[in-house]
Amino acid sequence: MRVAFFGYAWNPELRIDAYMAETIDSFARAGADVDVFLGNQLSQAYGIYGLNETVPTDKLARIIGAAEYDAAISFNNSMLIPKVTDAITGRIVTVIVDEPEHLFDYEGLGPYAAFHRDIEIVAMSTALERRLRAEVAGVEGRLHFRMPATHADLEARSAEAVYPISWIASYVGDLNLDQYLNLTIEKPDFHDLTVRCLDIVEKDGDLRSIKAEKGADAALIASLPWSFEYFQAQMLNILTNRSRVEVVERLSPHGLALFGNPGWRRLLTHNAAVLSALQPGPALTKHAELRGVYNASKIAINLPQAHVAQDAVQYRVTDVMASNALMITKHNPTSDLYRAFGADCPIPTYSDLAELESLCVHYLANETARRKIVEQCNRLVATGFSFVERAADLLRMVGLEARTTAPRGGVRRIDLRMLSA
Numbered sequence: 001m002r003v004a005f006f007g008y009a010w011n012p013e014l015r016i017d018a019y020m021a022e023t024i025d026s027f028a029r030a031g032a033d034v035d036v037f038l039g040n041q042l043s044q045a046y047g048i049y050g051l052n053e054t055v056p057t058d059k060l061a062r063i064i065g066a067a068e069y070d071a072a073i074s075f076n077n078s079m080l081i082p083k084v085t086d087a088i089t090g091r092i093v094t095v096i097v098d099e100p101e102h103l104f105d106y107e108g109l110g111p112y113a114a115f116h117r118d119i120e121i122v123a124m125s126t127a128l129e130r131r132l133r134a135e136v137a138g139v140e141g142r143l144h145f146r147m148p149a150t151h152a153d154l155e156a157r158s159a160e161a162v163y164p165i166s167w168i169a170s171y172v173g174d175l176n177l178d179q180y181l182n183l184t185i186e187k188p189d190f191h192d193l194t195v196r197c198l199d200i201v202e203k204d205g206d207l208r209s210i211k212a213e214k215g216a217d218a219a220l221i222a223s224l225p226w227s228f229e230y231f232q233a234q235m236l237n238i239l240t241n242r243s244r245v246e247v248v249e250r251l252s253p254h255g256l257a258l259f260g261n262p263g264w265r266r267l268l269t270h271n272a273a274v275l276s277a278l279q280p281g282p283a284l285t286k287h288a289e290l291r292g293v294y295n296a297s298k299i300a301i302n303l304p305q306a307h308v309a310q311d312a313v314q315y316r317v318t319d320v321m322a323s324n325a326l327m328i329t330k331h332n333p334t335s336d337l338y339r340a341f342g343a344d345c346p347i348p349t350y351s352d353l354a355e356l357e358s359l360c361v362h363y364l365a366n367e368t369a370r371r372k373i374v375e376q377c378n379r380l381v382a383t384g385f386s387f388v389e390r391a392a393d394l395l396r397m398v399g400l401e402a403r404t405t406a407p408r409g410g411v412r413r414i415d416l417r418m419l420s421a
Helices: 018-029 057-067 082-087 126-135 175-186 188-204 208-213 216-222 228-254 262-267 272-277 287-295 315-321 336-341 353-364 367-380 387-397 416-420
Strands: 002-007 033-038 071-075 091-096 120-123 143-145 163-168 256-259 297-301 326-330 411-414
Touching: 002 018, 002 057, 018 033, 018 071, 018 287, 018 387, 018 411, 057 082, 057 416, 091 387, 120 126, 120 387, 126 143, 163 228, 163 287, 163 353, 175 188, 175 228, 188 208, 188 216, 188 228, 208 216, 216 228, 228 256, 228 272, 228 353, 256 272, 262 272, 287 297, 287 315, 297 353, 297 367, 315 326, 315 367, 326 353, 326 367, 353 367
Parallel strands: 002 033, 002 071, 033 411, 071 091, 091 120, 120 143, 163 256, 163 297, 297 326
Antiparallel strands: none
């Protein structure tokens, strides 16, 4: 069984994230030989839009066709251009983990173009389901809702808690945002635009007013190789960072251990709370490392990024539910937590950062109550949420069966830069 995996990596090392890595490993454990492609190598410099002219797509299609893949798994529509989809011998499933403005749009036809092709679609939130039904006629039979997968370390149940509160959180940004921030330094008009847009987003929650006015600000945004929605998402990312710094300042006195990406280093010289909370060592990149932190924590918190659909459940939420830590996340009455686990889902939630701090203090002082909720959450994700089960599920969607008794398959990285050599 041969499977093409179409992922992406927004870092200079071209390292895929822990969850894609676990998904790939699970396909190999199911007996598949997996070839990994990075869709950002097929796109232009700003990430998700346009085609990279240095990649010969005819040659790429011939290589993919010759491989005779039994299936292809894409994340966020990575690699899904007609030449590639036509070259895939088997069925294709695309797993949508972000909002539409974060999906690859190689052809400039908008984020929904790929969904009109005959492919299976996994939506990771109810909000995504609604948007896909509204935008893509006849999608219902190909649309599947799934919660994030995880892994339960049963052997770690007796582990001692080292961290009162842990938070694995990025100081948000990627190569795309960094390139834009360079514009704000180099060009005064983009600097002024950013200041205005951040004020509007903080007040209104979005930039609809700028889009509706169709004035100079909208024209300047349109000059970027991004969609308006993607620019708006980047403004929301900046606001997310402001909130995350406030969380650190509130929880650092209560024993917060912050595990972050290199972006946090920008704050070390002028923010004492970040310096106190940020744990030394390299950023955690493997799923086992993330789980190790949760299993050594009493509490683990979640602050969703501002651009993420409010009913969506992040990967870290199910990870913590499967661990020794108590998950505390932001309140939303329509959260998919209640769709998946019922109206009585036991996870404590907060409405503002003051309530988050209060809940952390309460459960640190009430170990019996904390353990009771942890055990309830462990039971909720005990079956149906593992990466192995999810891989088997995705294979079924494309007409294949996981081979539990077969030898482990191999994993091969296909570097698209080599095609232009």
